[in-house]
Amino acid sequence: MNEQIRISNVSKIYGGRASKTVALDNISLSIAPQSFTVITGRSGSGKTTLLNTIGGLEPPTLGEITVNGQNPYQLDDNRQSRFRREQIGYIFQSFELLPELTVYENICVPSYLSRRSLDKVYLKKITEQLGLTDILEKYPAELSGGQQQLTAAARALSTSPGIILADEPTGNLDRQSGEELFDLLCFSCRLFGQTLIFATHALEIARLADRIITLEDGRVLSDISGGAYDTP
Numbered sequence: 001m002n003e004q005i006r007i008s009n010v011s012k013i014y015g016g017r018a019s020k021t022v023a024l025d026n027i028s029l030s031i032a033p034q035s036f037t038v039i040t041g042r043s044g045s046g047k048t049t050l051l052n053t054i055g056g057l058e059p060p061t062l063g064e065i066t067v068n069g070q071n072p073y074q075l076d077d078n079r080q081s082r083f084r085r086e087q088i089g090y091i092f093q094s095f096e097l098l099p100e101l102t103v104y105e106n107i108c109v110p111s112y113l114s115r116r117s118l119d120k121v122y123l124k125k126i127t128e129q130l131g132l133t134d135i136l137e138k139y140p141a142e143l144s145g146g147q148q149q150l151t152a153a154a155r156a157l158s159t160s161p162g163i164i165l166a167d168e169p170t171g172n173l174d175r176q177s178g179e180e181l182f183d184l185l186c187f188s189c190r191l192f193g194q195t196l197i198f199a200t201h202a203l204e205i206a207r208l209a210d211r212i213i214t215l216e217d218g219r220v221l222s223d224i225s226g227g228a229y230d231t232p
């Protein structure tokens with residue numbers, strides 16, 4: 001299989017002996033470039049932990065991750081942050097916007113940090129599609145949860161990175177905004193040949209994926225490819 005991300009026997013164990021949590025339990029997976037994978041499963045099943053380990057944010061306790069042939073956890077700190085900045089667009093469940101910057105400035109942060117020039121035409125397109133045009137000068141504290149989520153999504157897309165990791169990004173949105181965000185993610189992935197990994201409970205979205213991986217207690221309960229999904 002043509003693979004971009006390889007997860008080999010990865011376990012993530014939190015806590016010590018007294019309160020041990022096995023968040024990921026010996027997971028092995030390969031993810032193909034330019035594919036759209038949905039990660040689903042109950043709350044606490046390990047979705048966020050899996051995205052964090054792929055994104056270079058949580059080193060696995062055991063096992064190995066490679067992204068484009070590189071293990072991000074073997075890089076020094078500078079290269080590790082460059083890896084996150086240049087290869088990964090992360091839409092966090094908790095937004096992680098910078099409160100002292102406006103919406104527009106927040107969206108520009110990744111380009112600024114990687115000293116890349118902004119593609120203003122593209123930025124205009126994504127901010128329009130996400131309905132952010134009228135709030136670009138506002139600060140995060142002045143926004144609804146949904147608007148903060150859309151800002152975080154625009155930021156993740158702003159440099160068109162090769163891999164987009166989205167952690168329940170439609171959870172805070174009404175149905176229409178959720179669909180707009182989802183359409184934009186799909187559009188962006190097809191346009192730029194990006195790989196999209198999307199954690200969600202929303203089964204309408206899962207049906208559009210190339211692959212659905214269901215986690216349970218940190219293990220892969222099922223892994224179905226090809227659109228032959230039987231949603232309950």
Ligand SMILES: Nc1ncnc2c1ncn2[C@@H]1O[C@H](COP(=O)(O)OP(=O)(O)O)[C@@H](O)[C@H]1O
Pocket residue numbers: 014015021022023041042043044045046047048049050
């Ligand atoms: N930083 C942490 N410290 C301790 N336990 C954690 C931490 N992060 C996640 N967990 C635990 O790991 C398990 C998986 O969590 P998570 O990956 O957030 O699941 P999901 O995103 O599917 O809800 C849960 O039992 C959670 O409580």
Ligand SMILES: [Mg+2]
Pocket residue numbers: 047048049093167
């Ligand atoms: Mg989660």
